[in-house]
Every structure is written in C-alpha cells, then in structure tokens.
Amino acid sequence: MPEGDSVWRAAARLHTALAGRELTRWDLRVPRLATTDLTGRTTLEVVPRGKHLLARFEGGLTLHTHLRMDGAWRVFAAGRPWHGGPAHEIRAVLGTADHTAVGYRLPVVELLRTADEGRAVGHLGPDLLGPDWDAARAAANLLAVPERPLGEALLDQRNLAGVGNVYKAELCFLAQVTPWTPVGSLPDPGTTAVRLAEAARRLLSANTGEHGGRNTTGSRRPGQELFVYGRTHRPCLRCGTPVREALQDGRPAYWCPRCQSGPAPQSPPGN
Structure with missing residues (x-):
C-alpha cells in the first residue's frame, strides 16, 4: 500500500x-x-x-x-x-x-x-519527508477539530502529508489510544500531538531505504515487523492479547484492546 x-x-x-x-x-x-x-x-x-x-x-x-x-x-x-x-x-x-x-x-x-x-x-499539510516539515504546525492541524477521531485526523493529508492506513494503526498503538479516541481527549493533547507528529516522521524516515519493507517495531523476526496492522487475532507483541479489527471511515483499523485505551466499536463476528 x-x-x-x-x-x-x-x-x-x-x-x-x-x-x-x-x-x-x-x-x-x-x-x-x-x-x-x-x-x-x-x-x-x-x-x-x-x-x-x-x-x-x-x-x-x-x-x-x-x-x-x-x-x-x-x-x-x-x-x-x-x-x-x-x-x-x-x-x-x-x-x-x-x-x-x-x-x-x-x-x-x-x-x-x-x-x-x-x-x-497546495492543500497538503507539512510533508513528513519534505523540506517543509514542521512538527508544531502538524500538531496544531491535528488538534484543530478536537472531537475528531485520531485515526481520521492522521489520515487527513491536510493535517500532515504522508500517513496511510499502516502508519495510522501503528501511531495509534504507540500513543496507547484507539483510533476512535478524539484528538482533544488525548493525554496532554498538545504534547502528545507533537510527539505523534515527530514519531510519524521518524517511522517514515526509517523506512525510506531500498529494502522495500516496512518496519515499526525494530524487530527483524518475520511476522513481527508491525505492532498491530494486519495482525487481526494474532497476539499483541507487547501483552499477548489478540489484536482486533473494525472499520473506521471505510478502512480496516487495528488495535490492541489492552494496550490501547479509548472508545472502540464492537468487532464484527470473526474479528
């Protein structure tokens, strides 16, 4: 993707x-x-x-x-x-x-x-891998609509440019909140939003090499490259709880119900 x-x-x-x-x-x-x-x-x-x-x-x-x-x-x-x-x-x-x-x-x-x-x-927010990167501006963009779910805000390219569904899932995991958590409800929203923006830049920058793979965990073990994305029913790499999946704005969202706090829908049967 x-x-x-x-x-x-x-x-x-x-x-x-x-x-x-x-x-x-x-x-x-x-x-x-x-x-x-x-x-x-x-x-x-x-x-x-x-x-x-x-x-x-x-x-x-x-x-x-x-x-x-x-x-x-x-x-x-x-x-x-x-x-x-x-x-x-x-x-x-x-x-x-x-x-x-x-x-x-x-x-x-x-x-x-x-x-x-x-x-x-011209409508795009700060480019995570570009010369115009500005973490403070990206954070302010994310917080502009406090009631908006974090997952949706991260995917909105007007806020910060470059995050897709994989990094959305991984960033929400790293923030220890579900993708449905309103950005205004994040713990210490201003500081957390800046840290999320900086983490997004670090993750994308680390994955620009020609190896072509995508790794957010730092693990080189097969099947452990990502914390939650695509890991439905598989154990969370931190706590062992099965990862869950549900749709958010038409796309699959992944989260660990133990490591990530905040609102979440009931998963469909089998998920």
Whole structure:
C-alpha cells in the first residue's frame, strides 16, 4: 500500500533514471493527455509531496501523478521487458536512452504548469519527508477539530502529508489510544500531538531505504515487523492479547484492546 515512504522511494528511483536526461519517449495513456508530447525535453527533477509525485520538465511543465491504493511506477533498463501488470493497466511511459519508467494503474495523471503545482498539492499539510516539515504546525492541524477521531485526523493529508492506513494503526498503538479516541481527549493533547507528529516522521524516515519493507517495531523476526496492522487475532507483541479489527471511515483499523485505551466499536463476528 503506497504511503509517504514508498512514494519517496518511487520518486528517488524516477529521479535517478530521468533527471538531467532528454526524453526519447512520452506516452500518456489517458484520453485528455494522449496527444501531448514532451519528447526532446529534459527532466529537471522528480520529487515527492506527501503521497503525490511531481516530475518537472524544462519549459515549466510538471507531470503530477498519485498512486492511491495500488498504483505503481516501475523503472526498467532500456530494451528490457516490462513487468508490473498487463498492458491495459499502463497509464504513462517516460523513456530516455538508458531507462524507461512505466506507470501502472495510476488513478491521477495530469500535466500542469510547474507554477501551478499548488493547485494539485497546495492543500497538503507539512510533508513528513519534505523540506517543509514542521512538527508544531502538524500538531496544531491535528488538534484543530478536537472531537475528531485520531485515526481520521492522521489520515487527513491536510493535517500532515504522508500517513496511510499502516502508519495510522501503528501511531495509534504507540500513543496507547484507539483510533476512535478524539484528538482533544488525548493525554496532554498538545504534547502528545507533537510527539505523534515527530514519531510519524521518524517511522517514515526509517523506512525510506531500498529494502522495500516496512518496519515499526525494530524487530527483524518475520511476522513481527508491525505492532498491530494486519495482525487481526494474532497476539499483541507487547501483552499477548489478540489484536482486533473494525472499520473506521471505510478502512480496516487495528488495535490492541489492552494496550490501547479509548472508545472502540464492537468487532464484527470473526474479528
């Protein structure tokens, strides 16, 4: 599931393959952009912004893409076979003399002026992995609606950019509260919100390496990489109580009923 760390890695791979090189192939397979052509132009840089990717080209143009749930960018050496899904799932192809970048299942593909990037990403809060990171501002954003459940506030990219469902679950566990706990009910809300924001940055930063795995526990044992996410019915790594699961705003939420205090719904049968 793409979150801020995996988007950061994708941007790094694309930047390495494309930046400073002339485009020899430009193929956007979305109807409104099918006739555009930037071949011959140089890619200036590829940067992440939260869960968004911005590829900037000479001439003041930016290709904005978003991976959402299952989109992916793959980079291949020129002439090598592509893999990442069937051909009908390809939405973008960017090529140089040495590499080809292929975007699969991209739900957002738009070409805009670089000066207008704010239209696509200007609503985002401080980027957990970006130069604009500001823990105090992120904490203030989280606390702006005190009655809002913490899990929903963490996922709102307007508060802080980069947290997805995995990190939401793990951050709530580290804070020892359920995802349904109102942010205004956190113990010492101001201090806790800042610590949560700082913890989010540390976790994402620690998982930007090319190993591709995601680890929040520090354990290298298989199956113990995450505290609660995806561990329904399995023992909590701290207390041994079975982890529970229920939907929150349409997405699965995970928590330990012993380690995490606060409100929680009744789990459906079997969960």
